[in-house]
Amino acid sequence: xxxxxxxxxxxxxLDQPFCKEHFxxxxxxxxxxxxxxxxxxxxxxxxxxxxxxxxxxxLDIVNSWGKSRPVAICIDEGIKGYRxxxxxxxxxxxxxxxxxxxxVSFEKQMGKTLDSFLKIRDQKGLDLKACTICGTFRxxxxxxxxxELGATKILFAHNKDDELQTLLMNLxxxxxxxxxxxxxxxxxxxxxxxxxxxxxxxxVSEKALATYAVLNYPTLPGEECPNLRESVRYKSxxxxxxVESTNPGSKDNLMTVYKETILPAARKSVxxxxxxxxxxVCGEPTSNWVCKACEIKRxxxx
Amino acid sequence: xIKVELEGKTKEIELHPISKGxxxxxxxxxxxxxxxxxxxxxxxxxxxxxxxxxxKDGDSLKLVRVWSGG
Numbered sequence: 001x002x003x004x005x006x007x008x009x010x011x012x013x014l015d016q017p018f019c020k021e022h023f024x025x026x027x028x029x030x031x032x033x034x035x036x037x038x039x040x041x042x043x044x045x046x047x048x049x050x051x052x053x054x055x056x057x058x059l060d061i062v063n064s065w066g067k068s069r070p071v072a073i074c075i076d077e078g079i080k081g082y083r084x085x086x087x088x089x090x091x092x093x094x095x096x097x098x099x100x101x102x103x104v105s106f107e108k109q110m111g112k113t114l115d116s117f118l119k120i121r122d123q124k125g126l127d128l129k130a131c132t133i134c135g136t137f138r139x140x141x142x143x144x145x146x147x148e149l150g151a152t153k154i155l156f157a158h159n160k161d162d163e164l165q166t167l168l169m170n171l172x173x174x175x176x177x178x179x180x181x182x183x184x185x186x187x188x189x190x191x192x193x194x195x196x197x198x199x200x201x202x203x204v205s206e207k208a209l210a211t212y213a214v215l216n217y218p219t220l221p222g223e224e225c226p227n228l229r230e231s232v233r234y235k236s237x238x239x240x241x242x243v244e245s246t247n248p249g250s251k252d253n254l255m256t257v258y259k260e261t262i263l264p265a266a267r268k269s270v271x272x273x274x275x276x277x278x279x280x281v282c283g284e285p286t287s288n289w290v291c292k293a294c295e296i297k298r299x300x301x302x
Numbered sequence: 303x304i305k306v307e308l309e310g311k312t313k314e315i316e317l318h319p320i321s322k323g324x325x326x327x328x329x330x331x332x333x334x335x336x337x338x339x340x341x342x343x344x345x346x347x348x349x350x351x352x353x354x355x356x357x358k359d360g361d362s363l364k365l366v367r368v369w370s371g372g
Contacts, residue, residue: 002354011350054372210368
């Protein structure tokens with residue numbers, strides 16, 4: 001039996017084996033040190049949550065950090081049989097932990113549920129991936145909701161795997177603009193209309209977070225989005241996991257190169273060329289005449 | 303024999319030493335099942351364990367898929 005330094009059986013191996021208690025301590029300390037580094041005493045925090053493993057863990061740790069009372073924002077896209085389960089878990093979790101939860105729905109704010117938008121997409125034969133529609137509307141609504149709540153930072157539970165998958169996707173399309181907006185503190189930090197995005201889980205692997213969830217949230221629904229397999233992200237995920245299993249440590253090495261070289265270079269390269277204006281349709285921030293959310297809505301509904 | 307639960311299906315796998323003096327670990331078992339260890343959490347008899355654990359006759363192993371979406 002592989003044991004932790006304390007002598008108890010290990011549940012997870014990082015640079016050394018950790019028992020349940022020390023693994024949980026490691027995760028909490030890692031996340032809290034990120035919070036200490038990037039969150040000021042004046043900051044008002046919103047946490048983007050879904051009732052999934054990553055955002056529940058993040059919300060739990062931010063709440064127990066004690067230096068700020070977070071408000072949780074959940075976007076209900078309207079995916080029948082999936083979001084309703086995680087939303088039920090989330091509502092119970094927030095109630096039990098005395099956390100304010102704001103639920104914003106696609107149906108109310110964008111006119112239809114994601115399920116309905118996808119039916120329209122298929123009827124019209126539009127070349128739009130579910131994740132493109134969902135991700136664009138989600139980011140749009142999260143920024144709006146966080147700003148309306150007076151949040152100065154919105155915390156995203158993107159983990160190391162998410163960030164590397166995004167990097168791979170953006171590298172493969174040569175999208176330097178997108179790469180420049182990522183990292184621990186993402187978004188356009190100089191624009192007050194954008195709430196600063198902060199990712200305190202960026203150095204934590206998906207497997208570590210799933211293990212933490214299995215150990216701590218036994219009733220958390222462990223289902224994947226039914227639209228996942230049509231995404232480019234899914235393919236990136238498989239590719240990265242294959243590389244990691246044959247060459248252990250690859251993800252960590254890639255993350256180091258990303259943070260130390262790729263991200264600073266991308267930011268330097270695009271910072272002077274980026275201009276933000278207000279969308280001519282909805283007034284939300286955009287770099288184009290019409291924002292991407294309004295553009296997608298027009299394609300689907302007109 | 304060890305009972306293995308994977309993706310909702312259960313099957314029984316016979317345990318055998320992989321070489322003289324070296325007992326089989328869960329990592330060896332995962333390799334035999336041809337699945338990626340990176341994608342699964344190992345739960346042996348209800349407890350989360352590492353891949354270096356050696357299973358015993360009568361054990362029950364659940365492979366919990368590392369699900370995406372957070």
